[in-house]
Amino acid sequence: MTERAGLYVHVPFCLTRCGYCDFNTYAGLDHLAGRYVESLRAEARLTSPEWSGATFVSMFLGGGTPTTMPSKTIAGLIAHLRESFALEPTAEVTSEANPDTVDEPYLVGLLEAGVTRLSMGVQSFDPVVLDSLERIHSPQSARAAFTAARAAGPSDVNLDLIYGAHGESLDSWQRTLDEAIAMGPEHLSCYALTIEPATPLGRKVAAGLVPPPDPDLQAEMYDLTCSALGAAGYEHYEVSNWAKPGHRCVHNLGYWDGRPYLGLGAGAHSFRDARRWWNVRPPQEYLELVASGQLPTGGEEHLTDEERGLERLLLGLRTADGVPKEWLDPARADRFVADGLAVSRNGHVALTDRGMLLANELTLSL
Amino acid sequence: MDQALIRNFCIVAHIDHGKSTLADRFLELTHSVAERQMRDQYLDRMDLERERGITIKAQAVRLRYAPSPGAPDYELNLIDTPGHVDFTYEVSRSLAACEGAILLVDAAQGIEAQTLANFHLAREAGLAIIPALNKIDLPAADPDEVARELAALVGGEPADVLRVSAKSGDGVPALLDAVIDHVPAPSGDPAAPLRALVFDSTYDPYRGVIAYLRVVDGEIRGRDRILFLSNRFVSESEEVGAFAPEPEPVPSLSAGDVGYLVTGVKDVRHAKVGDTVTLARHGATSPLPGYRDPKPMVWSGLFPAEGGDYPLLRDALDKLKLSDASLVYEPESSLALGFGFRCGFLGLLHMDIVKERLEREFNLELIATAPNVEFLVRRGEETTTVHNPSEMPAPGTYDDVEEPFVIATVVTPSTYLGPVMDLCQSRRGSLQDLKYLSPERAEIHYLLPLAEIIFDFFDQLKSRTRGYASLDYEHWGYEPSDLVRVDVLLQGEPVDAFSSVVHREKSYAYGRVMTERLQKLIPRQLYEVAIQATIGSRVIARETVRAKRKDVLAKCYGGDITRKRKLLEKQKEGKKRMRRVGRVDVPQEAFIAALRVDQGAVGERK
Ligand SMILES: Nc1nc2c(ncn2[C@@H]2O[C@H](COP(=O)(O)OP(=O)(O)OP(=O)(O)O)[C@@H](O)[C@H]2O)c(=O)[nH]1
Ligand code: SF4
Ligand SMILES: [Mg+2]
Numbered sequence: 001m002t003e004r005a006g007l008y009v010h011v012p013f014c015l016t017r018c019g020y021c022d023f024n025t026y027a028g029l030d031h032l033a034g035r036y037v038e039s040l041r042a043e044a045r046l047t048s049p050e051w052s053g054a055t056f057v058s059m060f061l062g063g064g065t066p067t068t069m070p071s072k073t074i075a076g077l078i079a080h081l082r083e084s085f086a087l088e089p090t091a092e093v094t095s096e097a098n099p100d101t102v103d104e105p106y107l108v109g110l111l112e113a114g115v116t117r118l119s120m121g122v123q124s125f126d127p128v129v130l131d132s133l134e135r136i137h138s139p140q141s142a143r144a145a146f147t148a149a150r151a152a153g154p155s156d157v158n159l160d161l162i163y164g165a166h167g168e169s170l171d172s173w174q175r176t177l178d179e180a181i182a183m184g185p186e187h188l189s190c191y192a193l194t195i196e197p198a199t200p201l202g203r204k205v206a207a208g209l210v211p212p213p214d215p216d217l218q219a220e221m222y223d224l225t226c227s228a229l230g231a232a233g234y235e236h237y238e239v240s241n242w243a244k245p246g247h248r249c250v251h252n253l254g255y256w257d258g259r260p261y262l263g264l265g266a267g268a269h270s271f272r273d274a275r276r277w278w279n280v281r282p283p284q285e286y287l288e289l290v291a292s293g294q295l296p297t298g299g300e301e302h303l304t305d306e307e308r309g310l311e312r313l314l315l316g317l318r319t320a321d322g323v324p325k326e327w328l329d330p331a332r333a334d335r336f337v338a339d340g341l342a343v344s345r346n347g348h349v350a351l352t353d354r355g356m357l358l359a360n361e362l363t364l365s366l
Numbered sequence: 367m368d369q370a371l372i373r374n375f376c377i378v379a380h381i382d383h384g385k386s387t388l389a390d391r392f393l394e395l396t397h398s399v400a401e402r403q404m405r406d407q408y409l410d411r412m413d414l415e416r417e418r419g420i421t422i423k424a425q426a427v428r429l430r431y432a433p434s435p436g437a438p439d440y441e442l443n444l445i446d447t448p449g450h451v452d453f454t455y456e457v458s459r460s461l462a463a464c465e466g467a468i469l470l471v472d473a474a475q476g477i478e479a480q481t482l483a484n485f486h487l488a489r490e491a492g493l494a495i496i497p498a499l500n501k502i503d504l505p506a507a508d509p510d511e512v513a514r515e516l517a518a519l520v521g522g523e524p525a526d527v528l529r530v531s532a533k534s535g536d537g538v539p540a541l542l543d544a545v546i547d548h549v550p551a552p553s554g555d556p557a558a559p560l561r562a563l564v565f566d567s568t569y570d571p572y573r574g575v576i577a578y579l580r581v582v583d584g585e586i587r588g589r590d591r592i593l594f595l596s597n598r599f600v601s602e603s604e605e606v607g608a609f610a611p612e613p614e615p616v617p618s619l620s621a622g623d624v625g626y627l628v629t630g631v632k633d634v635r636h637a638k639v640g641d642t643v644t645l646a647r648h649g650a651t652s653p654l655p656g657y658r659d660p661k662p663m664v665w666s667g668l669f670p671a672e673g674g675d676y677p678l679l680r681d682a683l684d685k686l687k688l689s690d691a692s693l694v695y696e697p698e699s700s701l702a703l704g705f706g707f708r709c710g711f712l713g714l715l716h717m718d719i720v721k722e723r724l725e726r727e728f729n730l731e732l733i734a735t736a737p738n739v740e741f742l743v744r745r746g747e748e749t750t751t752v753h754n755p756s757e758m759p760a761p762g763t764y765d766d767v768e769e770p771f772v773i774a775t776v777v778t779p780s781t782y783l784g785p786v787m788d789l790c791q792s793r794r795g796s797l798q799d800l801k802y803l804s805p806e807r808a809e810i811h812y813l814l815p816l817a818e819i820i821f822d823f824f825d826q827l828k829s830r831t832r833g834y835a836s837l838d839y840e841h842w843g844y845e846p847s848d849l850v851r852v853d854v855l856l857q858g859e860p861v862d863a864f865s866s867v868v869h870r871e872k873s874y875a876y877g878r879v880m881t882e883r884l885q886k887l888i889p890r891q892l893y894e895v896a897i898q899a900t901i902g903s904r905v906i907a908r909e910t911v912r913a914k915r916k917d918v919l920a921k922c923y924g925g926d927i928t929r930k931r932k933l934l935e936k937q938k939e940g941k942k943r944m945r946r947v948g949r950v951d952v953p954q955e956a957f958i959a960a961l962r963v964d965q966g967a968v969g970e971r972k
Contacts, residue, residue: 269925
C-alpha cells in the first residue's frame, strides 16, 4: 500500500502578533515574503526525492497568516508543490485566512489556485473578547470575510473560535456560538484559551495583571459547546473540533491517526517512520540554510516503541474514534466506562465529551 | 608533657555571645593558624555552621602558649562549644573533658537563659569558672552593669570579671593568662592503667571511628590494642594525635591530654561516646563516669523520598550517629510514606540540622513528618511509651496519657514581664518563681508542657519582647494531660503521617488547619476528595477538593505532539512520585508542605 501522507507549509508572517499566540510567526517581516516562497520551493525540491513513494492526501497552508501573501504567490507555490509531490487530485487543500487580509476577489484567487478549504481565524464575535485576545480585527470584518468566502465559490469553511479569555462570560460565549452556528460553516474548531508562558499574555498572567482562565468556567463553556454544536448537527470528532458529517479535516486527522507528514518552512515539523524532525525556527536562519543548498533541519528525535505507544494513546484518545481496547488496562477502561468518562464500542474505547476534557489524566491512568 | 603545664578548658556562653570569635583570637595569639589561613569562626568547620553562623558541634584544639618570654610552653586544650539550647548536651560532654570554663557574656546583652544554664552545668561539673564580658567594643555595651550581674551570679567582685573584645582582641591575652592562673592542672595518674574518656567522635569513611579523647590516667600510643570498657570490644588503634588545629599525629597521649584516637573500629556501635578506653593488656577495670544518654525532646519520622533509598538512610543514620551521639532512631513504617525511621531529636534546630546533614552528606532526599513529643499511655499498671501519634491507642482504651513537662527559664527585661507571663499562661504554664538578676532584668521559671514550647513559642517570645527575652528549658517529668489523637482522612482512609496528639482545647484548631492546608495542597483529581479531621469516630473538620473537570490541552497538531508527549511523560514521572492513599494521589510536595513545622496558627487560634 502506498504511504498516505500530509503536507504542511508554514508561513511565518502576521499583520501583528496576538497576545496569546506562541506560534513561530512574526509581524513586520513581510519584506522577506518573496525570498521565503522561493525557499519553500527550494526546500520542496530538496525533500521531494525522499518522499517520491508517498501520496499526499492533504495540504495545509498554516502559520502565521498565509493570506498576508498575494493570492498569485500562493497559487504559484501550490502549483510548484503539486509538481514536486504526488498530491492526490482530490486532496484537501486548506489555507488559514485571517479577517482583514481577505476579500472576495482574493478568495476567488485562492480557490482557483486549488484551495478547497478555508480556515478562518475568527476567535470570537464579542469585541470585548477580541480585545482581550489582542486580535486586530472586528466582528464585522469576520462576518465580511465569511460572506466573501461563500461568495467566492464552493469550499469547506472552518471557523476557529477561542473561549475562556479574560472578560468572557458564559453568555458571551453562547452568543458567539449562536452566531457561528447561524452562519453555517462546515467545520468549527473551538479552543479553550491556553496561556503560554512565553507570550505577552503569559507574562501578564505571571505578573498577576490578568487572571488565568478559570478551568471550571472553561469546562462549562465546553459543555455548552458540545450541546449547542451537537444540536446543530455538528459531530464532535476531536477534543476541539466539530464538523458536519463528511467534512472532517483530513489533514488534521492525519496527525491524530499517526500518519506521516512533511512540514516545509521555518520551524515546521515532519514525521515519518518513528522519526520526528523539525526545521530551524527563525525565518532568517531558515532562508540562509536553504539558500546554501542544505536541509534546514534544526533537530530530530527517534521515538522508542514506548514513546510511540504513548503518542498513539494520547492522540487517539483525543478523537471520537478512540483507540483499540487492547491498548488499555481493561480494568481501568471498564471503570471509566462505568463512570461515564468513556464508551466502548466495536472493540474501541473512546472518551465521552466529559472524558475528552480530562484526556490528560485519563491517558496517564489507562 | 608535664601535667602541671597543661590546662583543659572550654568556652561556654549563650548563643552568639562570641565564643567562636574568642577562640579565633586564641588561635592567633598562640600562632596556631597561619595568617593567610585564618578566617572568622575558624573552628566552625562544617558548611552548615558557616552558613548559619552558629556552632553546632563542639571543637577541641590544642594551643601552645608561653605566657611571658622565657616562661615554659603551656599546652592549652580548648573546647569551643555551641550555645543553642538544643546542644546543651554537647556542652556537658565538653565540660567532662575540662578543669575550667570561661563563662562569656555579651556586654550589650547581659546574662541570658543559656548563660544561666551553662553556668549551672559548669558548676555542677566542678569546674573553675572564669567570668568574662565580651563585645566591650560595642557602643551599646554596659560592662559595669553586666559585670555586676555576672559577679552576683558566679560569686565574686565585679572587678574580677575580665573584659574583652573578641573582635578587636582587647583583653584577650589577659584572659588567656587568667586561664593559666585559675584553671587547675589535670591531676590524673600517668603511671596508672590507661583510662580515657570518649567525649565525642566522628566517622571517617577510610579510617573508621575517630574518637575524641580526654586521657585521665595512663598513656596511649599510636598503635595499641585498646579495649572499650562498656562492651569489652577490643580493637587495634591506628593513630593518636591532637588538633592543632588540624589533626596532627603524636607518638602518644598521656594523663591530662586531650586529642584524638583512630580506633580502628569500623562498626559504629562498638565505639560509643561516653565510653572509657583502656588498654587490652594491663588495662583499667573501672570506667570513668560516662554521660547520661541525652533525652530526645522531639520525635519525627524520616522517610526517603525514593522508597528504594531506605537502606541508604539506615546507613546514613548509623554513620551520623557517630558524630552525633544524641541522635536516636528506630525503624518505622507508614502506610502513606513507606519505610523510614522514627527519630528522636534534642529540639527542632537539631532535627533540622540532622535532616539537612543526611540530605547533603549522604545525598538523600527526605520527608520529615511533623515533630511530636513522646507520650506515656497508662493502662492499669502498664505504661507504654508512644513516639508516633499514629500509634496512640483509641480513646477509651486507656486510663490516661502523660506528656513531658519542662522547666523553662526565661530571662527578660523586667518591662516585658507581663507579656512573657501572658504567653506562658496561654501555653498551659504554671509559674514557679521569679528572680531579679538586677532591677532591670528578671529570671522567670515556668513549668510548661514541652509540646507547647518546642514549636513556635520562641518566636512568640521574641516578638512579644522585641527580641530581648531568651529561653532555656530542661526536662522535668511527665504529667497527665487531656490529650486526644486527631486523625486526618482522605476519602475515609486515615493518613498515618498526618495524625497528631494534641491538647483537647487545641484539637479543633489543629483539625481545621490541617484540612485547610491539605485542601490547598492536594491537586484536583478525577474524583472528588473528602478531607476530614477526626477524633475517634467524630469528625471535627472537613474540606473537599472538587473533582477536576478539565486538564486536556486544547490544541494538538504536528509539532505539538512531541511537546505534549514530553509533558505527559513528565506528569507520569510525577505520578510515580505521588503517594497513593486509597483512591487519592497525594504529591510528595503536599506531604512536605503539610507537615511543615510552622504550626504557629495551631497554637495561636483558639
Ligand atoms: N562587635 C563585636 N562583635 C562580636 C564580638 N565577638 C563576636 N562578635 C560577633 O558576634 C556574632 C557571633 O559570634 P560567634 O563567635 O559566632 O558566637 P558564638 O558564641 O560562637 O555563637 P554560637 O556558637 O552559635 O553559640 C558574630 O557576628 C561575631 O562577629 C566582639 O567582641 N565585638
Ligand atoms: S494571527 Fe494567528 S498566527 Fe498570527 S499572531 Fe495572531 S494568532 Fe498567531
Ligand atoms: Mg560558636
